[in-house]
Amino acid sequence: MGKVYDALRRAEESRGRMAPGGVAAAPAADWAPAAEVEKVRRVPFWKRWFQRTAVLREEEATSANKRRIALLQPDSFVAEQYRTLRTRLESLAAQRPIRTLAVVSALPGEGKTSAAINLAIVSEMHLDRRVLLVDCDLRKPKVHRTLGITPTAGLAEVLLGQASVDQAIYKVTGPSFEGGALEVLPVHAMPPNPSELLASAKMKALIEELARRYDVVILDTPAALSLPDAKTVTELTDGAVMVVRADTTPESDVQTALDLIDRRRVLGVVLNGSAVDQTYYSYR
Ligand SMILES: Nc1ncnc2c1ncn2[C@@H]1O[C@H](COP(=O)(O)OP(=O)(O)O)[C@@H](O)[C@H]1O
Numbered sequence: 175m176g177k178v179y180d181a182l183r184r185a186e187e188s189r190g191r192m193a194p195g196g197v198a199a200a201p202a203a204d205w206a207p208a209a210e211v212e213k214v215r216r217v218p219f220w221k222r223w224f225q226r227t228a229v230l231r232e233e234e235a236t237s238a239n240k241r242r243i244a245l246l247q248p249d250s251f252v253a254e255q256y257r258t259l260r261t262r263l264e265s266l267a268a269q270r271p272i273r274t275l276a277v278v279s280a281l282p283g284e285g286k287t288s289a290a291i292n293l294a295i296v297s298e299m300h301l302d303r304r305v306l307l308v309d310c311d312l313r314k315p316k317v318h319r320t321l322g323i324t325p326t327a328g329l330a331e332v333l334l335g336q337a338s339v340d341q342a343i344y345k346v347t348g349p350s351f352e353g354g355a356l357e358v359l360p361v362h363a364m365p366p367n368p369s370e371l372l373a374s375a376k377m378k379a380l381i382e383e384l385a386r387r388y389d390v391v392i393l394d395t396p397a398a399l400s401l402p403d404a405k406t407v408t409e410l411t412d413g414a415v416m417v418v419r420a421d422t423t424p425e426s427d428v429q430t431a432l433d434l435i436d437r438r439r440v441l442g443v444v445l446n447g448s449a450v451d452q453t454y455y456s457y458r
């Protein structure tokens with residue numbers, strides 16, 4: 175079994191380090207290169223995992239609205255999982271500052287945007303901290319649509335000097351926020367040179383400015399294996415959370431993404447188990 179999965183299993187076994195579901199946080203030291211390559215779904219650990227936990231199942235989160243499950247149902251199981259991840263990240267932050275956090279994954283559709291939104295929401299709900307969610311997927315941005323924002327300016331405009339930061343930040347409010355708000359820097363214009371913009375000095379300066387203005391800045395990224403963008407963004411942050419679509423993402427892809435991003439930067443893992451299949455149920 176690859177060491178990623180060993181790390182997850184150790185985390186699972188260690189009370190307080192993992193929620194009773196699909197969200198895990200492992201210290202960077204656990205992320206040594208895996209000796210072997212194997213498909214996630216061949217790893218028996220996943221079956222045990224699913225058996226014990228009602229991981230985020232399709233029927234629990236099929237609609238766009240339910241992606242905002244933490245926002246809509248702060249007492250839900252999923253929200254609880256993200257709160258546990260947040261707590262784990264906070265304990266790591268006691269050792270060194272973690273203000274800016276990229277949410278990454280190997281492939282498209284693994285749940286990065288959903289995870290970034292949920293993590294941002296539970297972070298905002300905690301101790302009145304100012305939290306900003308930045309959509310760094312300049313090619314297929316989804317944060318604004320998921321949160322019901324219709325932006326007139328976004329990240330590209332800020333980087334191109336066509337809008338101020340304040341003009342491009344939107345507030346999302348809701349009963350869960352108890353008077354506070356999640357702030358969002360979405361994407362509006364989709365520039366022809368996204369990778370160049372994300373790698374620009376302007377982007378670096380912007381992230382530094384945002385880190386001064388907010389307690390937590392969470393950055394949603396495109397898939398790490400297809401584009402340099404996730405690596406570029408992660409290099410500007412204090413750490414990353416990696417999303418793995420359970421029973422779908424080949425471990426080789428996870429390993430390649432960890433190598434690309436630099437596994438020492440990965441502070442936690444979200445096991446997004448939405449594609450739980452019939453096999454799982456037959457193990458019950
Ligand atoms: N736990 C889940 N259960 C069911 N559907 C999910 C879950 N997580 C994500 N999805 C769905 O999968 C699709 C891809 O998710 P998204 O967060 O946009 O992934 P990414 O940002 O990695 O491309 C979306 O339609 C989303 O609603």
Ligand SMILES: [Mg+2]
Nearest residue numbers: 286287311316
């Ligand atoms: Mg996305």
